[in-house]
Amino acid sequence: MENLFWTILESDLCVEIPTFIKNGFDYSNFGNALVFKEISDQHIDDLEKFIRYDIAKLVEIKNPEEFYGRIFAKDHEKFIFLPGERVLIKELVAHVKSIVDQNGKNTGLSHFKSSKEIKTESISSGARSGIGDNVEQMTYSYFLNQLLSNARQNSDRKPGGFRYDPDTRKFAMYLRMIMGSLAYQTLQANLEGAIPSLPSINRYIQSSHYHITEGVLRTEELRNYLNERSLPNVVCLSEDATRVVGRVQYDSRTNQVIGFTLPIHGESGLPIPFKFPARTATEILNHFKTGSVSTNLIVVMAQPVEKKASPFYLLLFGSDSKYSAIDVKHRWIYIKNELAKVGISVLTISSDSEPRYNAVMRDLSQLGVASSIKWFSCGKNILNPFYVQDIIHLITKLRNLILRTKWLNKKLPFGKFKIDMLHVYVLLYMYSKGEHQLTESVLNPADRQNFSSAERMCNERVTALLDFGVENSEATSLYLKMMRDIMSAYMDPNLTPLQRIRRLWYAVFVFRIWRRYIENHKEFTLKDNFLSLNCYACIELNAHSLVLLMVHLKETNQPQLFLPNLFESQQCESTFRQFRSLSSTYSTVVNCTLKEAAARISKIQLQNDIMHGTSEHFVFPRLKKKSEFVEYNHFDLPSKDEIYSEIENCQKDAIKTAKEFGLIGKRSAKTFECKINPHETKHTQAKRSDPILNVRKNIAELDLNNIKLKDYTGKLKDTNFDLTSPYVEILSDDGEQTIVKKTSLCWLLREDCHKLSSDRLLRVRHPTKKLRTQPNKNFKSKISKRPRKPTKKKMK
Structure with a gap:
């Protein structure tokens, strides 16, 4: 062990070696600090080469077999470490450190420290001696330096006048969104002056302008997103849907009722935004009479054709699944043309195998159209995107x-x-x-x-x-x-x-x-x-x-x-998983409404921008994991x-395999073409369910004059509020005025709420009753035939 240790000491594995050790210092007394790196397999391979060729040049040894033991064999140029010795070398630093950690038992080794411990100790000594005394030594962590710098700058200011650098503010916003209010508030209370307070962070988030509005196509935002990050102006589009809680809510930011299905424009296939304004009580009541509640969230993502670039949220809107394939066809063509106007080309369009998406892809790609090559049956126009x-x-x-x-x-x-x-x-x-x-x-x-x-x-x-x-x-x-x-x-x-x-x-x-x-x-x-x-x-x-x-x-x-x-729709699936997991501490909520889903996706977009914008200074495990993918x-x-x-060779191999399995005879045809008939997307009238989910059945009989909601007339009687106010005015037949919240009125008008199970498997489970996993049909009859225990009367 001792000889092996000093062999490593003479090699390049030791970061800092005092010169007097190399010059014949009595190494029986360990009185100097040695700093080691983490030892890997590559370091051990370098050490083997060092022992084979270089150690004899550095140390003059007459009888190397006696001095170094097994390290030099008769033919030292063929030296290798045994497996057990390799493990010992890799664990050497940790072993020495464990010995040093024993208080007072190994004073001779008390100066052995790792490089990380020495850097941490220098920061601690600087903090003890004064925040501003040893700032030049605080290079171990950028975030730690920023915290200390903020604390020093805000030490002479009042709490209302604290100021923070932009990087710290962005990182604090990220922490607030992933930690929740309580966890961040606890952290800030113990780091007062170093990171912003919770109300300040909430204001930063609200003023970040990362608000995604339902039904709005964000082409200009996508162009700015690509230009700011120097990404190519080529994207892959993907579209998918997920279930959301069917609930109608009032959105004070847009003064709209959120949760109803927006009407689809006939030519563009896009939803028409801002179709459910909440200006008056009568207007809100009419929406509940005619609207259809959204139970699905449809998201269109734009993935830049770059390995490590995060996807962009191009469009989202609610749906009741009562749309046709022609709407999807018009939507994809319209989005492609709108992106071309801002200089962005679409390489591929992907989706899951939902029948309407599949039908549109078959139509636009002209799958099944014969060509001059018998095995190739796709007459796609090269100007259109590729469909995967x-x-x-x-x-x-x-x-x-x-x-x-x-x-x-x-x-x-x-x-x-x-x-x-x-x-x-x-x-x-x-x-x-x-x-x-x-x-x-x-x-x-x-x-x-x-x-x-x-x-x-x-x-x-x-x-x-x-x-x-x-x-x-x-x-x-x-x-x-x-x-x-x-x-x-x-x-x-x-x-x-x-x-x-x-x-x-x-x-x-x-x-x-x-x-x-x-x-x-x-x-x-x-x-x-x-x-x-x-x-x-x-x-x-x-x-x-x-x-x-x-x-x-x-x-x-x-x-x-x-x-x-990148030619897939997993960007949408990743978004769905991410916004379902975007819940704070002590919360198990995975399902959300349409309004809540739009707010969560806006936060996810803000998180992605913070991670990519400050990744030079801060470490983000999620971004690091993505950057380390294969x-x-x-x-x-x-x-x-x-x-x-190559394809013709594949056909020959497939025919050979088919003959072995008996699928074809020995004299079968030499070519096998695609037998799928070309599909043409046609307009079909969507049938809507009746009665409409989440709407009061007796809504026509609802009397707004006799509602029992909280009245804000006393507080807002002398206040002039316009139609965009979160309050609405109701006048009775006798002219009496009642002021209520629009949120409360929406709550009153909806009858129930379509809930979703928190277990995702229950939402994708096969509904058939023939599965063996379900109870046997004769289970009850078998139970009924079992002998019953005699009652007390029979026992008597």
């Missing part, structure tokens, strides 16, 4: 399909074999959990959006075990492999462009051949024995879009824009001929 379905939603759809083979007895014939979830369950009980990483809860079909479950199911371990140990599971293994290929084509950062093409198009051709096999057998139907049309169209759409994207970026010489991880390796994009040649 979210890969995570697509993989969960494929997972749910194979799960239904067990829980709903859905048959998936695949030539000589069949795709069956029972093969995976056999694997579950044949091998240990450590070998396949599967559990029964992972295979639960009730959770229909469990992407981690899909990842585990199509893992290489599972498919290898199926091929090795489960009989007749060839088709099931192939299905899971195709799931993995479809997922990795967009999500694996280490694949080359041609590898992405190969994996995705091989799966496409296998699905095409399988689809023709189902069509050629009368005992099977596409509805019962194949993928749904929605799921199959998503696979075809993503495959064609991947080819078109590569060709377009290659021809325009923009390979840096090929970032497949980056996509940049490869040169292939030419069109190389892409087409």
Whole structure:
């Protein structure tokens, strides 16, 4: 141990080595402070090289075997550390520190300290001697220096005159939003003069102008957002919806009633903002008579085509889900044209596989239109954006399909074999959990959006075990492999462009051949024995879009824009998760109303701007985690001929696989084209539910003359307030005036509130009663047949 320690001491692992130690100092007495770095594997490799080649030059040793023990072998140029010695070296600093920490027991080692401890001690000594005495030593933490500087500047001022630098104010705003009022107030009370007070922070947030108004398209704000951060004027759009609490509320900032569904403009497809003003009591009453309450929040995000750039909230509005696909088509075209007016181009548009979004994508991309190449069936206009379905939603759809083979007895014939979830369950009980990483809860079909479950199911371990140990599971293994290929084509950062093409198009051709096999057998139907049309169209759409994207970026010489991880709608999903978790301490509220959701998203946008604007001085774990994600390796994009040649090879391999599985005969056709019919989006009249949710059934009979709300007439009788005031005036038939709050009037007019479960799984659970997870239908009858205990009368 001693020889090994001094060998490290002579190397570059020691940051500070007193010269007299190297010059023959008696090292039996430790009387000097040594400062060590954290030792890593790379440092140990450098130490091995040092011992092999350099240590003999520094120290003149006649018999190195006797002096250094095992450090020098007969052939010291082949020296390596044993595994146990490597662990000992890595833990050396922590071991020495633990010895020093024992009070009074090791006085000889009392001067050993780490570099972090020495810096902290210098700051502490500076703080004890006076805040302004040793400011030059306070370089350990920017935030700590700012706190001390603010405290020193505000020490001679009155509390109402405290001033703070902009960085501290922004960071304090961030802390207030993530901590909540109580936690921040407690922190500020113990750091008075160092950070702003809670009322000051609330005023800063209100005056930050980060207010997102429902139904307003923020094109100018997006242009400023890109220019301020020197981001390219190319974005990827994504649109998605989530459930919100159906409640109508009054918004004093806009003097509007928030919670009703805004009407959709026929030509632009955008909602018409400011359609529910709250100027008078009669006007508010009419809104409740005719309005439809929003139960969904639709968000349109703009993701800059840059690796570490945060998305921008372009548009949000409430909806009752009574909109048509033609509204979505007009909205996407209108947004694309409006962004082009401010110099921003749209590269892709993504969404989940919702039927209306899927229909519009099929229409705009002209999926199913034949071309000169038989296997390519997409007549997309190159001037339009590229359309990509979210890969995570697509993989969960494929997972749910194979799960239904067990829980709903859905048959998936695949030539000589069949795709069956029972093969995976056999694997579950044949091998240990450590070998396949599967559990029964992972295979639960009730959770229909469990992407981690899909990842585990199509893992290489599972498919290898199926091929090795489960009989007749060839088709099931192939299905899971195709799931993995479809997922990795967009999500694996280490694949080359041609590898992405190969994996995705091989799966496409296998699905095409399988689809023709189902069509050629009368005992099977596409509805019962194949993928749904929605799921199959998503696979075809993503495959064609991947080819078109590569060709377009290659021809325009923009390979840096090929970032497949951004061609998805997970920006919207991340937003939904973030604003549901935006609750303060001691709060478990995850659901919110439309008004609250807009306010939370405004705060999220402010948080993102603070993080990116002050990241040079402050550390944000969320931003740091995002910056450390696995980056996509940049490869040169292939030419069109190389892409087409690779796809034709995929077709040959798929035909070979199909023959092995019995999907086609030996003399089958050599080409398999897409059989999806072109879709044309048509206008359909949306049917609205009646009665309207959250509106009083007897609202027509409501008498405003006899309401029992708190009357503010005495306080505001002599006050002149206009129509934008948060108060409203009600006149009775006899001319008597009553002044009430608009918020109270909205509360009176709504009858109930559509609540949501805080458990997200309950909102995505399959509603069918055929699942094995539900109680047996004969459960009650079995209970009734059990012998009952004799009553007291019978016992007598």
